[in-house]
Amino acid sequence: xxxxxxxxxxxxxxxxRPEKRNALHPELVRQMKSQLKEAAEDGSVKVxxxxxxxxxxxxxxxxxxxxxxxxxxxxxxxxDSRELAELFVTIYNFPKPVIAAVNGAxxxxxxxxxxxxxxxxxxxxxxxxxxxxxxIGFIPAxxxxxxxxxxxxxMAKQLLLSGDLxxxxxxxxISFVNYLCSKALEFSLDIAxxxxxxxxxxxxxxxxxxxxxxxxxxxxxxxxxxxxxxxxRTTDDFKNGLNNFLSKK
Numbered sequence: 359x360x361x362x363x364x365x366x367x368x369x370x371x372x373x374x375r376p377e378k379r380n381a382l383h384p385e386l387v388r389q390m391k392s393q394l395k396e397a398a399e400d401g402s403v404k405v406x407x408x409x410x411x412x413x414x415x416x417x418x419x420x421x422x423x424x425x426x427x428x429x430x431x432x433x434x435x436x437x438d439s440r441e442l443a444e445l446f447v448t449i450y451n452f453p454k455p456v457i458a459a460v461n462g463a464x465x466x467x468x469x470x471x472x473x474x475x476x477x478x479x480x481x482x483x484x485x486x487x488x489x490x491x492x493x494i495g496f497i498p499a500x501x502x503x504x505x506x507x508x509x510x511x512x513m514a515k516q517l518l519l520s521g522d523l524x525x526x527x528x529x530x531x532i533s534f535v536n537y538l539c540s541k542a543l544e545f546s547l548d549i550a551x552x553x554x555x556x557x558x559x560x561x562x563x564x565x566x567x568x569x570x571x572x573x574x575x576x577x578x579x580x581x582x583x584x585x586x587x588x589x590x591r592t593t594d595d596f597k598n599g600l601n602n603f604l605s606k607k
Contacts, residue, residue, distance in 0.1 A: 359374055359375055359386040360372060360374050360390060361374045362393050362397075364400075364402065366551065366554075367402060367403060367404040367405070368403070368405050368547060368550045368551070368554065369397045369400070369403040369405070369406045370406075370409065371394070371407070372409050372410065372411050373386065373390075373408075373409070373410045373416055375411070376410075376411045376412030376414070377412075378417075378420060379412070379413070379414035379462075379463065380410040380411060380412070380414050380417060381416065381421070381423075382420060382423075382467045382468065382471075383419075383423055384438070384441065387442060387445050388441070390445055391448060394406075394445075394449065394452065395448075397454075398453055404454060404553070404554035404558055405455045405457065405550040406454055406455070406456045406457070407456075407459050407547065408449070408458050408459070408475060409460075409543050409546070410460075412462070413461070413462045413463075413484065414461075414464075415459075415461055415463060415468055415471075415472065415485070416464055416465070416467070416468025416471050416472075417465050417466075417468055418465045418466030418467045418469075418490070419467055439500065442467065445471075446474045446500060446501075447474075449475060450474040450504065450569075451569070452565075453562045453565070454562065455553050455561055455565075456475045456476050457475060457476065457479060457549060457550060458477070458479065458546075459546035460472055460478060460481060460485045460487075460526075461481050461484060461543065462485060463484075463485075463486045464485065465488055465489075465523070466498070467501065469487050469488060469489055469505075470489075470498075470500065470501030472487070473501065473508050474504050476565065477537070477549065478534065478535045478536050478537075479536065479538075479542050479545050479546045480530065480535045480542060481539065481540070481541070481542045482526050482527065483526075483540070485525065485529070485542070486525060487524050487525075487526075487534065487535075488522060488524060489501060489517055489518050489521060490521045490523075491521065492518070492520075492521045493521045498518050502514065502518060505518070505534075508534060509533060509534050513532050526538050537549070557599060559593055560590065560593075560595060560596075563586060563589075567582075567586055571583065
């Protein structure tokens, strides 16, 4: 259900259910979580790209699986929700930069999957984004947490309450998408090639910092950042990077 390869220190995780528009399924979720753990621990991987095989990025939950969910007990529904939430949190907290190369439709949970990545690159002609949960009596609960962080409460309300689909251009205008291009994966590889030259430790700490300070009062955020600054200045990456910078001067 997934493919994984490494190109020049860049991990490429591909959702590989093109016949199902790469819809989310429990086994797909499990495979992704396992591969993410391996990629996080692999020192040869500096950046991760997530994309979809075929014409879709991820069309949300598998329809056959949705039909099965009608028979689920509350405990089964809670377990299923927790599995998906763990996948999203794993990607959001991934210690290396994560790029979503959105080659086509990213709907409902698929849109949530894109939203937890650090950078979203969208195909300007084929990418579509939307949270369609309210149209079938469902609630976009887990994905809302990350959408609000990405675009703010006002725009999140518009997207979640309407259930409307938007194209890549509109997604870029509201700052959901970072880049528009004609070939999402190729463009993502170019970005990843630039990112991988940065200090991996610095990028990891920067991701942790952004996640932490976004929920803190200003004074507490500053105190946290002072401590983080202090720690970062003791690392080998900083000392080596500074020496290299000064020698070029």
